[in-house]
Amino acid sequence: MQKKTMTKLSVLLLAATTVLSACGSNNNNSKAGNTGGNTAASQSPDAAATDAKKEVSFSIGYAAGDPATKKAIAATVEAFMKVSPNVKIKDISETTSSAYLDWLKTKDAVGEFPDLVEMRDTEVFADAGKIVELPSDLLELFKDPPQVKGKVWNAPMSVNVPQGIIYSKKAYADAGITELPKTYDEFITIQDKLKTSGITPIVVGGKDIFHMGFWVNKFLIDDVYTKDPDWNSKRTAKTVSFTDPNVVQAMTDFKDLFTNYVDKGWLSTGDNQTASILVSGKAAQLFSGTWMFSQIKEADPNFEFGFYAVPDREGKVNVIGLPSPAGWSLSAEAAKDAGKTQAIKDFIRFFFAPEQYAAYLASINAIPSTKEKVIYETGEQMQAALDLIADPNVTKSLAINNWWGDNLIPPQFRNWYYKLLQDLVVKNGDVAGYMKQADTEYDAQVKANAQ
Known part of the structure; x- marks a missing residue:
């Protein structure tokens, strides 16, 4: 049964600017850019090893019905490939007005199920054996992610917004x-x-x-x-x-x-x-x-x-406003390939690195799902939404x-x-x-x- 607890946020006020913070912290305080600070990919020893290996590629699928989200994810994919030149990502985002579930099933039927997929119908694809549990070393990034049948299948891209x-x-x-x-x-x-x-x-x-x-x-x-x-x-x-x-x-x-x-x-x-x-x-x-x-x-x-x-x-x-099991999931087929799996894990860590993740969240006015503090500027409208989430x-x-x-x-x-x-x-x-x-x-x- 799903948890019915309310997601709590802490909202920090710095001078006259409203900023958003997810509670908790870990030891990842890097920048997501390609200058000075480390990226999430370069912080990982496995990522460094991947850089020295042969070229690896994987496909990524996500719902593109919302133009802002499509643009934000595409920008993250491009930024990751710049700092990981040996990794090539094939973007196969959904671009039709069809239901995302139907699109994914069609991709599966023609042998094009994405290696890394934005999963919304988690239980359906988990039961069908199409996705695997989120790698255990990525669980540290999130605070109490929703479980399906006692397992975490997703890296939640954000918290559900009002x-x-x-x-x-x-x-x-x-x-x-x-x-x-x-x-x-x-x-x-x-x-x-x-x-x-x-x-x-x-x-x-x-x-x-x-x-x-x-x-x-x-x-x-x-x-x-x-x-x-x-x-x-x-x-x-x-x-x-x-x-x-x-x-x-x-x-x-x-x-x-x-x-x-x-x-x-x-x-x-x-x-x-x-x-x-x-x-x-x-x-x-x-x-x-x-x-x-x-x-x-x-x-x-x-x-x-x-x-x-x-x-x-x-x-x-x-x-x-309740959490739900959705987010980045690793396909069962991709999980069979160690090199591909490592590249995907590197991408996920890059996606959620504070500076990179802040840019993603700001572009779509989303609420962070990570333990690590993430700060970005919000406007009057987003503050109204945050007030709704915070109001008991x-x-x-x-x-x-x-x-x-x-x-x-x-x-x-x-x-x-x-x-x-x-x-x-x-x-x-x-x-x-x-x-x-x-x-x-x-x-x-x-x-x-x-x-």
């Missing part, structure tokens, strides 16, 4: 909105004011199926997971149902929001288009994660925006597909469910009827996976 409303301050001011909402009903009132002012309230990148999960899980967390974190396991055991009043309420709110306040072109809008739509003034708000902050600033450095979590009807704030009155949860152990859902169900909800909105369907379909499909997938 998702919330990224809003145009100008649009709010033009609509006469002077206070942030304290309840969900007040949030809806804001949507009506924005609509009346002549601007589309919300942009959604529904062309990318993963983007659908942002709003879907906001409502599931409010009405389902905050009250019962073990709901998934009970659904598998058939003791709860998608047709139960709490789920129907959550999906009714989802449908109503999309019907009344979301840009009509949401189904053909890509996630990578949402930042430009927001800054152009075509929409007032975007519901997403902190990784969008840098994209918005890149699209328009002068665009003024804020960030907040949408409260539930009772005025409680619930966000994604804010309930932390996970998305429907991020639970594990007994709460693991069938691996293909998430995408099927998100598409079902797209259909619900487009066809103005009956929520209760669609939830019956969800029950039927869920049970069928559980049965199929058990065979």
Whole structure:
């Protein structure tokens, strides 16, 4: 069973600049650059030995649906190869709007499963024997990484960050909105004011199926997971149902929001288009994660925006924020090659070296997962997100597909469910009827996976 403890951060204030620190420390205090200080790769005796050996190569696969993350990882790969000239990394990042799980399964089917892979569906691929445990000498980098079946399979790239409303301050001011909402009903009132002012309230990148999960899980967390974190396991055991009043309420709110306040072109809008739509003034708000902050600033450095979590009807704030087993994983095939394994371990140490890791975190506004202190500058929006994580009155949860152990859902169900909800909105369907379909499909997938 997954741990339900809240991730704690310490936030340091240096002069007038807000910086972020992960708690704990170890003996790795090097710089990640190629000047003066040691890199993570050069600190390792094994890395030095690797430099003297023949050329080694490995492939790396990761989800590229978010442009900022793709850019940050690509930059790290390039920096590593500069300090490790004998190592060649083949970048095979996912670049389609297909679900990442489906992309990985396709790569596996054609014999191109990455040697080092960003793993999100850890239990699925661990059970299939496609990945191995994280090498024991890398465990020292992290503090209490989540375990699946008593084993650590991932080097967590960061800690799960809250998702919330990224809003145009100008649009709010033009609509006469002077206070942030304290309840969900007040949030809806804001949507009506924005609509009346002549601007589309919300942009959604529904062309990318993963983007659908942002709003879907906001409502599931409010009405389902905050009250019962073990709901998934009970659904598998058939003791709860998608047709139960709490789920129907959550999906009714989802449908109503999309019907009344979301840009009509949401189904053909890509996630990578949402930042430009927001800054152009075509929409007032975007519901997403902190990784969008840098994209918005890149699209328009002068665009003024804020960030907040949408409260539930009772005025409680619930966000994604629990740890989950995800991150860099070593493929079982690559683990058979000692040279390749060592090169991958060197890359992982380089990735998490303080200076290099700080650059990665800053570029996507992420929260560090390492024991080693990592400091980088944060802005007003990221500080709001950090305050949510640090606030003991804010309930932390996970998305429907991020639970594990007994709460693991069938691996293909998430995408099927998100598409079902797209259909619900487009066809103005009956929520209760669609939830019956969800029950039927869920049970069928559980049965199929058990065979």
